Amino acid sequence: MIESEAWGVLNHKEPFSVMKRVESVSTIMNKLLAILSVCALSASLQGLVRAESSECSSCEKSKTAVGTEAKSECTAAQKTLTIKVGGAVCEASCGKLVTALTRIQGVSKAESCTQSQMTKVSYDAAKVSECSLMSAVKEAGYTVEGQQVSLPVEGMQCGGCSTKVGKVLTSLEGVISGSACHESKQATVMFHPEKVSQDKIVAAIQSTGFKVAVQ
Numbered sequence: 001m002i003e004s005e006a007w008g009v010l011n012h013k014e015p016f017s018v019m020k021r022v023e024s025v026s027t028i029m030n031k032l033l034a035i036l037s038v039c040a041l042s043a044s045l046q047g048l049v050r051a052e053s054s055e056c057s058s059c060e061k062s063k064t065a066v067g068t069e070a071k072s073e074c075t076a077a078q079k080t081l082t083i084k085v086g087g088a089v090c091e092a093s094c095g096k097l098v099t100a101l102t103r104i105q106g107v108s109k110a111e112s113c114t115q116s117q118m119t120k121v122s123y124d125a126a127k128v129s130e131c132s133l134m135s136a137v138k139e140a141g142y143t144v145e146g147q148q149v150s151l152p153v154e155g156m157q158c159g160g161c162s163t164k165v166g167k168v169l170t171s172l173e174g175v176i177s178g179s180a181c182h183e184s185k186q187a188t189v190m191f192h193p194e195k196v197s198q199d200k201i202v203a204a205i206q207s208t209g210f211k212v213a214v215q
């Protein structure tokens, strides 16, 4: 495939006839092939990295938005908190909530959706804790109705496996909703952070025999 692409490039490149005097056809073709394969390799590598660290996509965005300042925040301590917030039902209240959150030191990005009432906060876990973020939401006059996490689950092969995981999740005290998908290899759980911890959720999933890849 790469070879035919290389021929296409060769046939359409105009400066090729000039270069022909200096270098032989095979030398140039070899060089082009080398360049093409490097491009293809780096593209596939980028794809791989992107697929593995989808968590980091939000800080990729903030990097381009805020510039070099945000670059240092793209570390292992970068985390995302997704919560369902009660009271943020209009553009104005969502805006107020987002402003309150982004004012906190360590928060790189906050976004809120009026329709789903979901608020997503990207933060540096070394600077601010999940708990203080939720306190800030309450202080701003809103309620935390639930926290949502997506956990990578290994070993699910079919719908039966995901149903098994989903069942154990929904039977857990403090879990509002929970489901798993064997295709995306993910479990998505909405829970009351005061009633059940993320560790307990992970333990419940692992009790079904599937492994949760710890983030």
Ligand SMILES: [Cu+2]
Binding pocket: 156, 157, 158, 159, 160, 161, 162
């Ligand atoms: Cu199965």
